Amino acid sequence: MSDDDAMSSRLKEMPTWLIAQVSSHAHRLLTDGLAAAKSRGYHYRLLAALQEFGPASQAALGRRTGVDRSDVVDSLNSLARRGLIKRSADTSDRRRNIITITPAGTVHFHRLDKVLVGVQEDLLAPLSRTERRVLIGMLTRLLKHHVNE
Amino acid sequence: MSDDDAMSSRLKEMPTWLIAQVSSHAHRLLTDGLAAAKSRGYHYRLLAALQEFGPASQAALGRRTGVDRSDVVDSLNSLARRGLIKRSADTSDRRRNIITITPAGTVHFHRLDKVLVGVQEDLLAPLSRTERRVLIGMLTRLLKHHVNE
DNA sequence: CAAATTTCAGTTCCACTGAGATGG
Protein backbone atom coordinates (compact mmCIF):
# COMPACT_ATOMS: atom_id res chain seq x y z
CA MET A 1 0.00 0.00 0.00
CA SER A 2 3.05 2.26 0.15
CA ASP A 3 2.44 5.05 2.60
CA ASP A 4 5.45 7.31 2.59
CA ASP A 5 6.36 8.11 6.12
CA ALA A 6 7.62 11.49 4.99
CA MET A 7 7.64 13.96 7.83
CA SER A 8 5.99 17.31 7.36
CA SER A 9 8.68 19.60 5.95
CA ARG A 10 7.20 22.58 7.77
CA LEU A 11 7.95 20.82 11.02
CA LYS A 12 11.41 19.59 10.08
CA GLU A 13 12.65 23.15 9.65
CA MET A 14 11.56 24.28 13.09
CA PRO A 15 14.45 24.62 15.52
CA THR A 16 12.12 23.76 18.38
CA TRP A 17 11.33 20.49 16.65
CA LEU A 18 14.96 19.69 15.86
CA ILE A 19 16.05 20.38 19.40
CA ALA A 20 13.24 18.32 20.86
CA GLN A 21 14.14 15.39 18.60
CA VAL A 22 17.83 15.53 19.35
CA SER A 23 17.06 15.92 23.04
CA SER A 24 14.84 12.87 22.91
CA HIS A 25 17.58 10.77 21.29
CA ALA A 26 20.09 12.09 23.81
CA HIS A 27 17.74 11.18 26.61
CA ARG A 28 17.40 7.65 25.35
CA LEU A 29 21.18 7.25 25.06
CA LEU A 30 21.49 8.58 28.58
CA THR A 31 18.88 6.46 30.29
CA ASP A 32 20.04 3.35 28.43
CA GLY A 33 23.65 3.96 29.38
CA LEU A 34 22.81 4.69 32.99
CA ALA A 35 20.44 1.75 33.24
CA ALA A 36 23.27 -0.54 32.16
CA ALA A 37 25.14 0.85 35.18
CA LYS A 38 22.02 0.41 37.34
CA SER A 39 21.39 4.11 37.81
CA ARG A 40 19.21 6.97 36.69
CA GLY A 41 19.84 10.54 35.64
CA TYR A 42 19.14 12.03 39.05
CA HIS A 43 21.67 9.71 40.64
CA TYR A 44 24.44 10.98 38.45
CA ARG A 45 23.50 14.60 39.01
CA LEU A 46 23.42 14.24 42.77
CA LEU A 47 26.66 12.30 42.98
CA ALA A 48 28.34 14.80 40.65
CA ALA A 49 27.31 17.71 42.87
CA LEU A 50 28.54 15.91 45.99
CA GLN A 51 31.79 15.01 44.28
CA GLU A 52 32.40 18.55 43.12
CA PHE A 53 31.17 20.64 46.04
CA GLY A 54 31.47 18.23 48.95
CA PRO A 55 28.82 17.44 51.58
CA ALA A 56 25.64 19.49 51.39
CA SER A 57 22.09 19.74 52.63
CA GLN A 58 19.33 18.24 50.53
CA ALA A 59 17.95 21.65 49.65
CA ALA A 60 21.34 22.82 48.42
CA LEU A 61 21.67 19.66 46.36
CA GLY A 62 18.31 20.35 44.81
CA ARG A 63 19.35 23.84 43.82
CA ARG A 64 22.69 22.74 42.45
CA THR A 65 21.36 19.91 40.36
CA GLY A 66 18.01 21.33 39.31
CA VAL A 67 16.34 18.30 40.85
CA ASP A 68 13.08 19.00 42.65
CA ARG A 69 13.16 18.77 46.45
CA SER A 70 10.75 15.84 46.39
CA ASP A 71 12.81 13.92 43.90
CA VAL A 72 15.97 14.64 45.86
CA VAL A 73 14.46 12.84 48.85
CA ASP A 74 13.48 9.86 46.74
CA SER A 75 16.77 9.56 44.87
CA LEU A 76 18.81 9.91 48.04
CA ASN A 77 16.75 7.14 49.62
CA SER A 78 17.73 4.91 46.76
CA LEU A 79 21.40 5.96 46.87
CA ALA A 80 21.51 5.49 50.65
CA ARG A 81 20.05 2.00 50.41
CA ARG A 82 22.98 1.10 48.18
CA GLY A 83 25.52 2.71 50.50
CA LEU A 84 26.54 5.35 47.96
CA ILE A 85 25.69 8.32 50.18
CA LYS A 86 25.22 8.83 53.90
CA ARG A 87 22.76 11.07 55.74
CA SER A 88 23.85 12.65 59.01
CA ALA A 89 22.46 15.34 61.27
CA ASP A 90 23.60 18.93 60.93
CA THR A 91 24.33 19.93 64.52
CA SER A 92 24.36 23.62 63.67
CA ASP A 93 20.92 23.58 61.98
CA ARG A 94 18.79 20.70 63.07
CA ARG A 95 16.31 21.09 60.21
CA ARG A 96 18.95 19.73 57.88
CA ASN A 97 20.56 16.50 56.86
CA ILE A 98 24.13 16.62 55.74
CA ILE A 99 24.63 14.38 52.74
CA THR A 100 28.05 12.88 52.21
CA ILE A 101 29.24 10.73 49.34
CA THR A 102 30.79 7.45 50.49
CA PRO A 103 33.90 5.84 49.00
CA ALA A 104 31.62 3.37 47.24
CA GLY A 105 29.65 6.37 45.98
CA THR A 106 32.79 7.93 44.55
CA VAL A 107 33.66 4.70 42.78
CA HIS A 108 30.15 4.50 41.38
CA PHE A 109 30.24 8.14 40.30
CA HIS A 110 33.39 7.58 38.28
CA ARG A 111 31.79 4.62 36.59
CA LEU A 112 28.74 6.70 35.72
CA ASP A 113 30.93 9.55 34.53
CA LYS A 114 32.64 7.25 32.05
CA VAL A 115 29.24 6.20 30.78
CA LEU A 116 28.20 9.82 30.38
CA VAL A 117 31.36 10.76 28.51
CA GLY A 118 30.71 7.87 26.16
CA VAL A 119 27.17 9.05 25.60
CA GLN A 120 28.38 12.55 24.65
CA GLU A 121 30.69 10.93 22.15
CA ASP A 122 27.88 8.87 20.64
CA LEU A 123 25.54 11.82 20.49
CA LEU A 124 28.01 14.12 18.74
CA ALA A 125 29.68 11.46 16.61
CA PRO A 126 28.89 13.16 13.27
CA LEU A 127 30.47 16.48 14.32
CA SER A 128 34.12 17.48 14.23
CA ARG A 129 35.89 18.77 17.34
CA THR A 130 35.51 22.33 16.12
CA GLU A 131 31.84 21.90 15.38
CA ARG A 132 31.25 20.46 18.81
CA ARG A 133 32.78 23.52 20.40
CA VAL A 134 30.61 25.77 18.25
CA LEU A 135 27.48 23.82 19.13
CA ILE A 136 28.23 23.84 22.83
CA GLY A 137 28.93 27.57 22.66
CA MET A 138 25.64 28.35 20.96
CA LEU A 139 23.62 26.15 23.29
CA THR A 140 25.28 27.76 26.28
CA ARG A 141 24.37 31.21 24.99
CA LEU A 142 20.78 30.18 24.36
CA LEU A 143 20.50 28.72 27.82
CA LYS A 144 21.98 31.79 29.49
CA HIS A 145 19.58 34.01 27.60
CA HIS A 146 16.50 32.05 28.62
CA VAL A 147 17.52 31.49 32.21
CA ASN A 148 18.04 35.18 32.92
CA GLU A 149 14.82 36.78 31.87
CA MET B 1 22.53 31.67 54.85
CA SER B 2 24.04 32.10 51.41
CA ASP B 3 23.98 28.81 49.60
CA ASP B 4 25.36 29.37 46.15
CA ASP B 5 23.05 27.81 43.65
CA ALA B 6 26.05 27.11 41.45
CA MET B 7 25.36 24.21 39.11
CA SER B 8 27.84 21.40 38.95
CA SER B 9 30.35 22.43 36.28
CA ARG B 10 30.77 18.81 35.23
CA LEU B 11 27.12 18.80 34.26
CA LYS B 12 27.09 22.20 32.59
CA GLU B 13 29.65 21.07 30.03
CA MET B 14 27.70 18.02 28.96
CA PRO B 15 26.04 18.46 25.57
CA THR B 16 23.26 16.12 26.64
CA TRP B 17 22.54 18.43 29.56
CA LEU B 18 22.68 21.60 27.46
CA ILE B 19 20.37 20.16 24.86
CA ALA B 20 17.93 18.92 27.46
CA GLN B 21 17.84 22.35 29.10
CA VAL B 22 17.36 24.25 25.86
CA SER B 23 14.74 21.74 24.80
CA SER B 24 12.91 22.25 28.03
CA HIS B 25 12.85 26.03 27.58
CA ALA B 26 11.75 25.58 23.98
CA HIS B 27 8.98 23.31 25.13
CA ARG B 28 7.75 25.86 27.60
CA LEU B 29 7.73 28.59 24.96
CA LEU B 30 5.86 26.25 22.65
CA THR B 31 3.17 25.07 25.01
CA ASP B 32 2.64 28.57 26.37
CA GLY B 33 2.32 30.01 22.88
CA LEU B 34 -0.02 27.28 21.73
CA ALA B 35 -2.08 27.43 24.91
CA ALA B 36 -2.70 31.12 24.22
CA ALA B 37 -4.15 29.96 20.90
CA LYS B 38 -6.08 27.20 22.70
CA SER B 39 -4.11 24.34 21.19
CA ARG B 40 -1.42 21.83 21.94
CA GLY B 41 1.66 20.61 20.15
CA TYR B 42 0.00 17.55 18.67
CA HIS B 43 -2.73 19.71 17.15
CA TYR B 44 -0.21 21.75 15.24
CA ARG B 45 1.65 18.71 14.00
CA LEU B 46 -1.47 17.00 12.77
CA LEU B 47 -2.90 20.08 11.08
CA ALA B 48 0.50 20.78 9.46
CA ALA B 49 0.64 17.28 8.01
CA LEU B 50 -2.91 17.54 6.69
CA GLN B 51 -2.19 20.97 5.25
CA GLU B 52 0.95 19.79 3.50
CA PHE B 53 0.02 16.30 2.34
CA GLY B 54 -3.75 16.46 2.13
CA PRO B 55 -6.25 13.97 3.56
CA ALA B 56 -4.78 10.87 5.17
CA SER B 57 -5.58 7.89 7.35
CA GLN B 58 -4.91 8.16 11.07
CA ALA B 59 -2.07 5.66 10.87
CA ALA B 60 -0.39 7.66 8.10
CA LEU B 61 -0.79 10.81 10.16
CA GLY B 62 0.86 9.10 13.08
CA ARG B 63 3.82 8.11 10.95
CA ARG B 64 4.17 11.54 9.38
CA THR B 65 3.99 13.48 12.61
CA GLY B 66 5.73 11.08 14.96
CA VAL B 67 2.63 11.14 17.15
CA ASP B 68 1.72 7.80 18.70
CA ARG B 69 -1.34 6.07 17.27
CA SER B 70 -3.15 6.38 20.59
CA ASP B 71 -2.48 10.07 20.86
CA VAL B 72 -3.55 10.59 17.24
CA VAL B 73 -6.97 9.25 18.14
CA ASP B 74 -7.26 11.50 21.16
CA SER B 75 -6.04 14.65 19.43
CA LEU B 76 -8.27 14.11 16.41
CA ASN B 77 -11.23 13.72 18.74
CA SER B 78 -10.46 17.12 20.15
CA LEU B 79 -9.89 18.69 16.72
CA ALA B 80 -13.10 17.14 15.38
CA ARG B 81 -15.14 18.47 18.31
CA ARG B 82 -14.02 21.95 17.31
CA GLY B 83 -14.78 21.39 13.64
CA LEU B 84 -11.14 21.71 12.57
CA ILE B 85 -10.96 18.28 10.95
CA LYS B 86 -13.50 15.81 9.61
CA ARG B 87 -13.49 12.01 9.75
CA SER B 88 -15.00 10.09 6.88
CA ALA B 89 -15.05 6.45 5.80
CA ASP B 90 -12.50 5.15 3.31
CA THR B 91 -14.63 3.16 0.88
CA SER B 92 -11.62 1.36 -0.54
CA ASP B 93 -10.36 0.16 2.85
CA ARG B 94 -13.04 0.09 5.49
CA ARG B 95 -10.59 -0.24 8.38
CA ARG B 96 -9.63 3.36 7.84
CA ASN B 97 -10.89 6.82 8.52
CA ILE B 98 -9.95 9.49 6.06
CA ILE B 99 -9.07 12.67 7.90
CA THR B 100 -9.63 15.96 6.12
CA ILE B 101 -8.79 19.43 7.32
CA THR B 102 -11.78 21.81 7.21
CA PRO B 103 -11.67 25.47 6.13
CA ALA B 104 -11.88 26.42 9.80
CA GLY B 105 -8.99 24.03 10.40
CA THR B 106 -6.91 25.75 7.77
CA VAL B 107 -7.59 29.12 9.33
CA HIS B 108 -6.64 27.76 12.72
CA PHE B 109 -3.49 26.17 11.33
CA HIS B 110 -2.28 29.47 9.94
CA ARG B 111 -2.86 31.11 13.29
CA LEU B 112 -0.84 28.39 15.02
CA ASP B 113 1.86 28.61 12.41
CA LYS B 114 2.33 32.31 13.18
CA VAL B 115 2.65 31.43 16.85
CA LEU B 116 5.26 28.81 16.07
CA VAL B 117 7.30 31.15 13.91
CA GLY B 118 7.30 33.65 16.76
CA VAL B 119 8.46 30.99 19.18
CA GLN B 120 11.41 30.10 16.93
CA GLU B 121 12.36 33.75 16.93
CA ASP B 122 12.19 33.96 20.73
CA LEU B 123 14.17 30.78 21.16
CA LEU B 124 16.99 31.80 18.85
CA ALA B 125 16.97 35.50 19.70
CA PRO B 126 20.62 35.61 20.85
CA LEU B 127 21.94 34.10 17.60
CA SER B 128 22.68 35.84 14.32
CA ARG B 129 21.10 34.65 11.09
CA THR B 130 24.27 32.87 10.14
CA GLU B 131 24.56 31.17 13.49
CA ARG B 132 20.99 30.00 13.26
CA ARG B 133 21.70 28.35 9.95
CA VAL B 134 24.77 26.67 11.39
CA LEU B 135 22.85 25.44 14.43
CA ILE B 136 20.00 24.09 12.34
CA GLY B 137 22.48 22.37 10.05
CA MET B 138 24.27 20.65 12.90
CA LEU B 139 21.07 19.56 14.61
CA THR B 140 19.78 18.19 11.33
CA ARG B 141 22.94 16.15 10.87
CA LEU B 142 22.76 14.81 14.41
CA LEU B 143 19.17 13.84 13.93
CA LYS B 144 19.79 12.12 10.62
CA HIS B 145 22.65 10.17 12.15
CA HIS B 146 20.59 8.91 15.08
CA VAL B 147 17.47 8.13 13.11
CA ASN B 148 19.28 5.91 10.60
CA GLU B 149 21.05 3.40 12.77
C1' DC C 1 5.17 35.27 63.34
C1' DA C 2 7.55 34.33 58.83
C1' DA C 3 10.80 31.38 56.46
C1' DA C 4 13.56 27.14 55.49
C1' DT C 5 14.11 22.12 55.46
C1' DT C 6 12.69 17.38 54.98
C1' DT C 7 9.23 14.25 53.84
C1' DC C 8 5.10 12.08 51.84
C1' DA C 9 1.21 11.90 48.98
C1' DG C 10 -0.73 13.07 44.99
C1' DT C 11 -1.17 15.47 40.22
C1' DT C 12 -0.07 16.38 35.50
C1' DC C 13 1.91 15.70 31.20
C1' DC C 14 3.98 12.80 27.74
C1' DA C 15 5.19 8.67 25.38
C1' DC C 16 4.06 4.41 25.08
C1' DT C 17 1.93 -0.65 25.61
C1' DG C 18 -1.85 -4.12 25.43
C1' DA C 19 -5.79 -5.74 23.88
C1' DG C 20 -10.21 -5.88 21.54
C1' DA C 21 -12.95 -5.19 17.39
C1' DT C 22 -13.07 -4.74 12.56
C1' DG C 23 -11.35 -5.50 8.18
C1' DG C 24 -7.74 -6.79 4.18
Place this chain on the structure above:
DNA sequence: CCCATCTCAGTGAAACTGAAATTT
Protein backbone atom coordinates in the same frame (compact mmCIF):
# COMPACT_ATOMS: atom_id res chain seq x y z
C1' DC D 1 -3.78 -17.19 9.30
C1' DC D 2 -1.47 -13.10 9.67
C1' DC D 3 -1.27 -8.26 9.36
C1' DA D 4 -3.18 -3.31 9.52
C1' DT D 5 -6.26 0.00 11.55
C1' DC D 6 -8.82 2.40 15.09
C1' DT D 7 -9.93 2.80 19.77
C1' DC D 8 -9.74 2.78 24.77
C1' DA D 9 -7.66 1.79 29.06
C1' DG D 10 -3.82 1.81 31.52
C1' DT D 11 1.35 2.15 32.70
C1' DG D 12 5.67 4.44 33.90
C1' DA D 13 8.91 8.20 34.10
C1' DA D 14 9.73 13.10 34.96
C1' DA D 15 8.61 17.36 36.96
C1' DC D 16 6.04 19.43 39.96
C1' DT D 17 2.41 20.94 43.96
C1' DG D 18 0.51 20.93 48.69
C1' DA D 19 0.77 20.24 53.13
C1' DA D 20 2.53 18.57 57.55
C1' DA D 21 6.27 18.47 61.01
C1' DT D 22 10.33 20.48 62.66
C1' DT D 23 13.47 24.06 63.46
C1' DT D 24 15.45 28.77 62.69
